Amino acid sequence: MPSVFSYLSSEIDWCEGNFKRSAVIAEYYNTISNVSFFILSPALLYLNRQYCKQRTFPLYFVCALLVCVGIFSSYFHMTLSYVGQLLDELSILWALAAAYSFWYPKVYFPRCIKSRKHFFWLSGVITVVSTFLSFMKPALNAYVLNCIAFHLLYLTRKELKKCNDKRVHRTAKIMIMWWVLAITSWISDRWLCGLWQMINFPYFHSFWHVLIAMSLLYCCPLVIYFDVTYEMPSFKPKLEYWPSDSWPVAVPYVELEQSHKQC
Structure with a gap:
């Protein structure tokens, strides 16, 4: 029986040919495309530094987990090992759990949850249970x-219905556009692999890494x-764009202004 750390011990094998461009990297482009996660985290921290000054821990912690996602995804695609697959998937699960724990609005808490502390415990229990369940059928994770x-x-x-800020709606539309492109790439690589191999272009999973970032x-x-x-009623959040609003492609970030007014 092969070791769970062995190359190609995972049930999952993406469309890109194995060891085509390197003797030690199973899926070359799927591996190197994870550089997008190493760029994502420092970009978020730098652009949203005003927020970080007020609430330091949440964004730093989530960004650290996103770096872990990049590391473990790189390891998985480099080896296609069983352990690599689980580390990749569990790092995503825990990053999502941390984001929910820190940022899930209190107005949507279940009625039995009375505080953020209780919600942390609920999120933790669900995440631990999900972690154990992920070992049962890894192909479904x-x-x-x-x-x-x-x-x-x-x-x-639901939040957009409450908000009339055009920049917020614009940012949401662009976010959804990138997500649609990302999930289309993921599904294409998973379900249409034969087609892409026929035309010698089996790289859509690497596109997924960049597009989801x-x-x-x-x-x-x-x-x-x-x-x-x-959570910060003394501030009014304002979406700005880097490097400039006038650029056709610009990255959003949040500036904080005093004297909060409801969106």
């Missing part, structure tokens, strides 16, 4: 994790915006 995006889209829709680059400032609205 990626599908379950992707389904969480639909809940995030549902929450975004782009989606998160827009998602995180939105989450921060609503967190300031709910």
Whole structure:
């Protein structure tokens, strides 16, 4: 029986050919495309530094977990090992759990949850149980994790109904555009592999890594915006764009202004 650390011991094998461009990297482009996560975290921290000064721990912690996602995803695609697959998927699960724990609006808490502390415990229990369940049928883990995006889209829709800020709506639309492109790439690589191999272009999973990072680059400032609205009433959040509003492609970030006024 092969070791769980062995190359190709995972049930999952993406469309890109194995060891085509390197003797030690199973899926070359799927591995190197994870550099997007190493760029994402420092970009979020730098652009949203005003928020970090007020609430230091949440964004730093989530960004550290996103770096772990990049590390473990690189390891998985380099080896296609069973352990690599689980580390990749569990790092995503725990990053999502941390984001929910810190930023899930209190107005959506279950009625039995009376405080953020209780919600932390609920999130922790669910995450630990989900971690153990992930060992039962690892081939399904990626599908379950992707389904969480639909809940995030549902929450975004509910928040947008309360907000008339055009920049918020613009950012949400761009975030959804990147997510649609990302999930289309993921599904294409998973379900249409034969087609892409026929035309010698089996690289859509590497596109997924870059596109989902782009989606998160827009998602995180939105989450921060609503967190300031709910949790920091002495500030008014304002979405700005780097390097400039006039650029056709610009990255959003949150500035904090005194004298909060409801969106």
